[in-house]
Amino acid sequence: MKCARAVALVGVLLAATTVADTPLEPLRSPQEFDSIRDRAARSKAYFTEAAKVLQHPRCLNCHPATRSPTQGDDLHPHVPLVQAGPENKGTKELPCSSCHGAANAATLGARVKSIPGNDHWSLAPASMAWQGLTTAEICEQIKDPKRNGNRTLAQLEKHLAEDPLVGWAWDPGEGRAPAPGSQQVFGQLIAAWIKTGAHCENRSR
Numbered sequence: 001m002k003c004a005r006a007v008a009l010v011g012v013l014l015a016a017t018t019v020a021d022t023p024l025e026p027l028r029s030p031q032e033f034d035s036i037r038d039r040a041a042r043s044k045a046y047f048t049e050a051a052k053v054l055q056h057p058r059c060l061n062c063h064p065a066t067r068s069p070t071q072g073d074d075l076h077p078h079v080p081l082v083q084a085g086p087e088n089k090g091t092k093e094l095p096c097s098s099c100h101g102a103a104n105a106a107t108l109g110a111r112v113k114s115i116p117g118n119d120h121w122s123l124a125p126a127s128m129a130w131q132g133l134t135t136a137e138i139c140e141q142i143k144d145p146k147r148n149g150n151r152t153l154a155q156l157e158k159h160l161a162e163d164p165l166v167g168w169a170w171d172p173g174e175g176r177a178p179a180p181g182s183q184q185v186f187g188q189l190i191a192a193w194i195k196t197g198a199h200c201e202n203r204s205r
């Protein structure tokens, strides 16, 4: 019954968001996985859903494979080419802060509609690179204290559910599509994943 209405609503959303250039991708909530009885299988399913966010360009661009950020939905090299520098905030000559402010800033340009911004704008450290990795590899990496900034699973959950830099991905500025769903549902999926044992898919693809 609700189906037709939902389809109509999606139609309206699509029409509205095409104009805004920001398609709204859905993210399923943990409750939708209740029917998976096996705990480990359910845990993996939560992570696979959460990976729609982790693998999204808004996150990947700051967690690149090299020490330079990427841009856009096609993950092209940052223009101009910039380097992480000693503290991941750029080099002395070209700090990230020379262009990225504390908040998103509109531009007058037609091609680049806004410059992304956040108080803590900086590149993720090398140990936290995950561009090009499979979801299973990211899963293993983010729960490994040696590579995740020495975080416990509880701290990892808090970071993902509450960190404003992570949250930027849902408010990325004009001309950029936000990450799927909301940070709240993303946080719930991560919490559910951890509660069910933080299982990862087998690493072979």
Ligand code: HEC
Pocket: 053, 054, 058, 059, 060, 062, 063, 088, 120, 121, 122, 123, 124, 125, 127, 128, 141, 142, 143, 147, 148, 149, 156, 159, 160, 165, 166, 167, 168, 169, 179
């Ligand atoms: C502007 C750049 C930027 C963006 C955008 C960004 N991150 Fe990060 N991320 C960082 C930095 C810098 C750190 C290291 C901060 C720290 O350790 O406190 C980090 C650390 C992390 C960590 C902890 C380390 C790890 O590998 O376990 C996770 C998880 C993470 N980010 C997830 C995300 C997700 C999910 C998104 C998108 C929704 C995202 N990040 C978007 C810069 C970014």
Ligand code: HEC
Pocket: 057, 058, 059, 061, 062, 069, 070, 071, 072, 073, 078, 079, 080, 082, 083, 084, 085, 088, 089, 090, 091, 094, 095, 096, 097, 098, 099, 100, 112, 113, 114, 115, 116, 121, 122, 123, 176
């Ligand atoms: C010379 C100005 C300038 C400097 C310096 C600069 N940026 Fe950018 N950056 C931009 C502009 C402008 C955009 C938006 C480009 C676009 O949307 O096409 C951007 C976009 C980005 C994006 C892509 C956001 C997305 O998801 O599309 C990331 C990530 C990023 N910058 C990280 C950094 C980091 C990290 C540093 C420092 C190491 C840095 N930038 C230094 C100007 C700069």
